Amino acid sequence: MSLALQSRLQLRSAVSALSAFRSSIISQFSRPTATQKAGIIIPTYKKKVRRKIPVSPPSLLPKNTHPIIYLTNKMKEELDPTGWRRKLFERSSGICVRPGDVIRVIFKDDTRNPFTGTIMGIKRAGLATSVRVRSEVAQIGVELSVKVYSPSVENFEFISRATKRARRAKLYYLRPDERK
Amino acid sequence: MIYLKTILNVIDNSGASLVECINVFGKGNKSAGRVGDKIVVVVQQLRSARLLSQNAANRVQRGDVRHAVIVRTKKEWTRPDGTVVRFDDNACVLVNNQGEPVGSRVMGVVARELREKYSKIVALAPKVI
Numbered sequence: 001m002s003l004a005l006q007s008r009l010q011l012r013s014a015v016s017a018l019s020a021f022r023s024s025i026i027s028q029f030s031r032p033t034a035t036q037k038a039g040i041i042i043p044t045y046k047k048k049v050r051r052k053i054p055v056s057p058p059s060l061l062p063k064n065t066h067p068i069i070y071l072t073n074k075m076k077e078e079l080d081p082t083g084w085r086r087k088l089f090e091r092s093s094g095i096c097v098r099p100g101d102v103i104r105v106i107f108k109d110d111t112r113n114p115f116t117g118t119i120m121g122i123k124r125a126g127l128a129t130s131v132r133v134r135s136e137v138a139q140i141g142v143e144l145s146v147k148v149y150s151p152s153v154e155n156f157e158f159i160s161r162a163t164k165r166a167r168r169a170k171l172y173y174l175r176p177d178e179r180k
Numbered sequence: 181m182i183y184l185k186t187i188l189n190v191i192d193n194s195g196a197s198l199v200e201c202i203n204v205f206g207k208g209n210k211s212a213g214r215v216g217d218k219i220v221v222v223v224q225q226l227r228s229a230r231l232l233s234q235n236a237a238n239r240v241q242r243g244d245v246r247h248a249v250i251v252r253t254k255k256e257w258t259r260p261d262g263t264v265v266r267f268d269d270n271a272c273v274l275v276n277n278q279g280e281p282v283g284s285r286v287m288g289v290v291a292r293e294l295r296e297k298y299s300k301i302v303a304l305a306p307k308v309i
Binding site: 112130132139140141143144145146147175 | 261262265267307
């Protein structure tokens with residue numbers, strides 16, 4: 001037996017002796033858990049109840065996924081199963097429409113006419129992304145801002161690219177000049 | 181946003197071309213009239229004679245106080261499906277006390293919001309947005 005092990009064993013026995021001595025002192029001086037007084041048991045000590053810490057169930061999300069991004073992608077998949085809207089309006093697709101391009105919005109409701117016009121701007125806001133289309137109907141300018149992932153829209157048809165790339169992100173200059 | 185003193189285009193063949201709003205029905209002093217609201221107007225300017233309706237009794241005079249329905253507004257508004265609509269001008273159609281249009285034609289586009297209450301105007305309009 002090595003010297004180190006021996007000394008460690010000695011230390012352990014010393015510690016156990018000390019703890020036994022300590023508990024004997026405590027039992028000598030501590031009061032009983034209940035005292036009998038005129039036939040009634042009065043508890044003097046409150047029973048220690050350990051608070052139960054609730055444990056949440058394991059996450060259903062795939063590992064290292066942001067919940068909002070996960071949910072957005074999932075809902076986009078649901079609202080746009082063919083991926084056509086994402087192709088048209090997400091920059092990452094590479095063929096994304098730009099301000100100045102002409103598109104046609106076709107609605108699910110048959111009583112609503114399709115709306116063809118120039119894109120004034122795209123407001124990129126995840127699922128709430130909307131496109132503002134402007135056209136002239138019977139010599140009157142009309143602007144329609146449509147949510148891209150709206151279920152009330154049947155389809156977006158791409159008509160033509162702008163002849164020259166627009167230098168602005170929002171083409172408010174298409175509106176008539178108010179100064180007279 | 182149509183309220184007292186707003187000048188509106190008239191897009192029917194009643195004879196008026198510009199009218200001034202003097203009251204919006206069903207609104208207090210502070211809230212504005214929107215598409216589909218009935219208003220009281222004063223005829224300010226008349227159309228040239230060739231666009232007038234044949235029926236002389238339907239014709240309006242300058243200074244006449246008439247009822248009208250707002251059919252287009254410059255102020256954009258949101259529909260229940262999230263679509264936002266905006267026109268380039270404020271326009272109305274003159275109506276009688278029963279809500280029927282005074283003229284026999286409607287020139288130009290009107291909003292879909294009129295469908296239920298003013299189906300006659302929608303039927304006369306060449307385009308509905």
